Amino acid sequence: xxxxxxxxxxxxxxxxxxxxxxxxxxxxxxxxxxxxxxxxxxxxxxxxxxxxxxxxxxxxxxxxxxxxxxxxxxxxxxxxxxxxxxxxxxxxxxxxxxxxxxxxxxxxxxxxxxxxxxxxxxxxxxxxxxxxxxxxxxxxxxxxxxxxxxxxxxxxxxxxxxxxxxxxxxxxxxxxxxxxxxxxxxxxxxxxxxxxxxxxxxxxxxxxxxxxxxxxxxxxxxxxxxxxxxxxxxxxxxxxxxxxxxxxxxxxxxxxxxxxxxxxxxxxxxxxxxxxxxxxxxxxxxxxxxxxxxxxxxxxxxxxxxxxxxxxxxxxxxxxxxxxxxxxxxxxxxxx
Numbered sequence: 316x317x318x319x320x321x322x323x324x325x326x327x328x329x330x331x332x333x334x335x336x337x338x339x340x341x342x343x344x345x346x347x348x349x350x351x352x353x354x355x356x357x358x359x360x361x362x363x364x365x366x367x368x369x370x371x372x373x374x375x376x377x378x379x380x381x382x383x384x385x386x387x388x389x390x391x392x393x394x395x396x397x398x399x400x401x402x403x404x405x406x407x408x409x410x411x412x413x414x415x416x417x418x419x420x421x422x423x424x425x426x427x428x429x430x431x432x433x434x435x436x437x438x439x440x441x442x443x444x445x446x447x448x449x450x451x452x453x454x455x456x457x458x459x460x461x462x463x464x465x466x467x468x469x470x471x472x473x474x475x476x477x478x479x480x481x482x483x484x485x486x487x488x489x490x491x492x493x494x495x496x497x498x499x500x501x502x503x504x505x506x507x508x509x510x511x512x513x514x515x516x517x518x519x520x521x522x523x524x525x526x527x528x529x530x531x532x533x534x535x536x537x538x539x540x541x542x543x544x545x546x547x548x549x550x551x552x553x554x555x556x557x558x559x560x561x562x563x564x565x566x567x568x569x570x571x572x573x574x575x576x577x578x579x580x581x582x583x584x585x586x587x588x589x590x591x592x593x594x595x596x597x598x599x600x601x602x603x604x605x606x607x608x609x610x611x612x613x614x615x616x617x618x619x620x621x622x623x624x625x626x627x628x629x630x631x632x633x634x635x636x637x638x639x640x641x642x643x644x645x646x647x648x649x650x651x
Contacts, residue, residue, distance in 0.1 A: 332488075336480050344480045345548075350588040351487045352545050353564065357572070357580030358494055359537035360565035365575035366498060367530045368510030372428045372562055373435025374538060377408040379442070379557030381539025382546040383449060384408070389458040389547075397463050397473060401486065401543050408539025409532055416528040423513070435562055442554040454553030455546075473547075483544050490540050495577055497533060506530055567605065571612050573619030582620050 336344040356378055363369040384407025388400040419430050442449045449455065460473040463482060473479050497503055508516045509523055517523050546552045555561060565580065572583025587605065594601045616623050 332484055333481075336477055341476045345476065346588065346592065348480055348483045348544075348548055350584055351484060352541050352548065353568065353588075354581045354584040355487050355490055355541040355544075356538055357565040357568040357584050358491060358577065359534045359541065361569045361574065361577070361580045362494060362498075362506075362530065362534040362537070364569060365577075365579070366503065366506040366510060367527060369423060369527065369531075370428045371431040372559070372566075373431030373433075373438075374534075374565055375559070375562035376431075376435045376438040376557050377412065377535040377538040378542040378545070378561065379438065379552075379554075380411045381405060381408045381542030382552045382556050383442070383455070383542075384539070385543035386455040386458055386546045386552040387448070389460070390455060395461065397461050397482075397547075400461075400547070401540065404543025404546070405536050405539040408542065409536045412532050412535035413528075416531050420524045420527040420531060431562075432559070435557065435559055439554055439557045439559070442557050449554070452554065454551055456551040458550065460547055460550075479548065483548060486540065486544060490537055491581075494533070494537055498577055502526075502529075567609055569619075571609060571619055573621030576619070576621040576625075579619050579621040586620065 335347060356374075359377075360371065360374045363371055363374070381404040385400045385404030388395050388403040392399075415434060419427060422430065443451055445451075460479070463471040463473055463478075471478050471482075473482060498506070505516065505521060505526060508521075509526060513523050516526075542556065545556070568583035568587055569580045570583070571586055572581065573579025586608075590604060590608065591601055594604045598604075612619060618625075
């Protein structure tokens with residue numbers, strides 16, 4: 316029964332995603348694409364923090380590396396296919412993570428956070444100074460999206476917002492599924508073991524720094540995919556994508572949604588997207604409202620909204636057997 320319910324639920328979500336642009340129009344479809352991009356970005360951050368216990372203050376440098384790599388590929392490689400540009404964006408982030416992994420995978424805690432803060436600032440300055448490559452403050456813009464070609468089958472025009480919506484949702488959905496599958500494997504349990512007690516994992520014979528490096532590569536590659544889709548979606552990449560402020564975005568989404576829960580960052584991204592749209596209609600100080608929300612969550616719901624949902628579910632499950640046991644007990648008494 317549980318499998319059937321899950322199957323029906325995922326089928327309903329799939330049908331909803333297919334019909335969404337038809338029901339709500341292009342404007343809300345673009346909002347959904349933006350939400351999905353940052354949901355993947357936040358999930359990749361949570362893979363480090365929630366599953367491996369690694370708090371990064373510079374995760375945006377991988378988001379920006381993916382965005383710049385895809386934009387440079389589309390700008391300078393003549394006839395670059397769309398999927399190749401996406402792959403280059405992902406590999407740009409993975410290569411950068413492999414360069415830094417020998418340093419950052421050997422530390423944890425405050426040292427890990429501060430190292431990423433320093434590297435993120437360095438990457439942001441390089442993006443501003445290397446004007447011949449990155450465009451400086453102006454960034455890279457005006458690159459045309461090539462059609463999505465499947466040789467001998469179909470060629471899909473990606474300048475059509477509806478087509479790009481389906482492309483972005485498919486890419487981000489597949490990326491999220493792969494990350495979710497990773498957390499359900501024995502390697503996912505190893506990540507949680509490192510978070511809870513790295514010394515015990517080391518005593519069991521697993522190589523902790525190497526395992527951290529692999530987790531690091533997966534998380535950074537997913538952030539690179541989000542950055543590449545972001546560049547294609549906005550037709551613009553600027554140093555803001557590498558900024559420290561952008562690094563705090565997935566932190567806030569993860570903390571509000573729920574650290575350690577796979578769907579927590581997705582929930583947090585949805586909350587911030589709705590809050591941003593509602594708040595901007597009345598006041599301009601969106602950051603003020605988001606800051607107040609973060610304070611309330613940390614103060615009263617430290618496990619985030621998904622933690623609150625889990626707590627309510629546990630209480631409901633505890634009360635349900637009690638309610639069913641009471642009539643049964645009374646029936647036994649009457650029978651006796």
